Amino acid sequence: MIALLLALGSSLAYGCADFLGGLGARKAHVLRTVMVAAPASLAVELLLWPALGASFTWASVGWGAASGAASAAAFALLYKTLAIGPMNVLSPVTALVSAALPVAVGLFQGEHLGAAGLAGLPLALAAVGLVSAGHGARPSRPSRTALLLGFGAGAAIALQLVFLHQTPSDSGVAPLIIGRAVSTAVTLAAAAVMYRRLGAERPAYGISATAGALDSVANLLFLLAARSGDLTVVAVITALYPAGTVLLARSVLAERIHRSQLVGLGTAAVAVSLLALT
Incomplete structure (x- = not known):
């Protein structure tokens, strides 16, 4: 139960961080925000x-360094994927891959689920896809390149989580510090290379800094959840982060929640209840 609550907290923090990061990126180039x-x-x-x-x-x-490198790769691949689009197809693909791969790793490492967990896990995976479905009336078919990039982004996110899970349980926040230092160095190097293409707009400093702080909280909660529970459960619950983004967009920006997203939120509630019984 403790691992489940920590994973839910991580999911919420990731969702809030993504929402604020998206707001910040509206005012300036995304690399300036990062x-x-x-x-x-x-x-x-x-x-x-x-x-x-x-x-x-x-x-x-x-x-920790491996997780930081994976985090930097995930950032680059994710934004390239969403730039190509369509977002309402590729976003669920990325989220599902980021959830499914850690599940496979956990099962391969010998983790076992009870009857409730076996029922809740596929429901949670379905909820990830439904909740993260983007806007748009009728999604167009993505190109092969966009799909490959989407799978790559999801795999990079999954690797970040798996690498954090492999860190020693008595290492404290050392893996997070090393990982963030590596990903920050890679991001700043990319910004230096692309400096002429970043534009002159200033980022929203407060919003961007808050997004970064929440991302750290999310990473910490995931690490604590992974150390006290099964990766198969923790990774899937964490991958429900689009729910927080959707709810914030509804309350702050008055964006409409689509029917599939409402179904996804309900499915997520049922899945979490089942996984809590494992």
């Missing part, structure tokens, strides 16, 4: 160091 969010995220993790501790062993540093 140039504010990434250092803010790293600062939060450094502030958590005295409270939660950090053990910089070879395992925690290695797996």
Whole structure:
């Protein structure tokens, strides 16, 4: 139950971070937004160091760096995917892959689910796809390139989660600090290379920094959930993060929640209830 609640908290924090990051990216190039969010995220993790501790062993540093590299790759692939579109097809594809791959890894590593879990897991995967379905009347068919990029983005997100799960349970926030430092360095290097194409617009500093802070909270909650529960359950619950984005868009921007998304929210509630019984 504790792992489930932590995973739900992680999902909510990821959803809020994505929503605020999207708002920030409306005002300036997305890399300018990340140039504010990434250092803010790293600062939060450094502030958590005295409270939660950090053990910089070879395992925690290695797996942490791998998660950071996967995070940077996920960022690049995801935004390239959504730029090609259509978003309302590719977003669910990315979310489902990011949930399904950790499930496969968890089962391969010997994790077992009870009857309730076996029923709740496919429902949760279905909810991920329904909740993350984008807007638009009739989705067009994505190109092969867009689909491959979508699968790549989902796989990179999944690898980030799997690598964090592999870190030693007594390493504290060391993997998060190392991972964020690596992803920040990669992002800033990309921004330096693309500097002439970033435009002159200033990012929304407060919104972008808050998004980065929430992303750190989400990573921490996922790490704690993965250390106290099964990856098969934790990864799927975490992948429900589009629900938080959808609800915030409805309440703040007055965006319409589509019927499929409402069905997805209800399905998610049933799935979480079943998984809580495992």
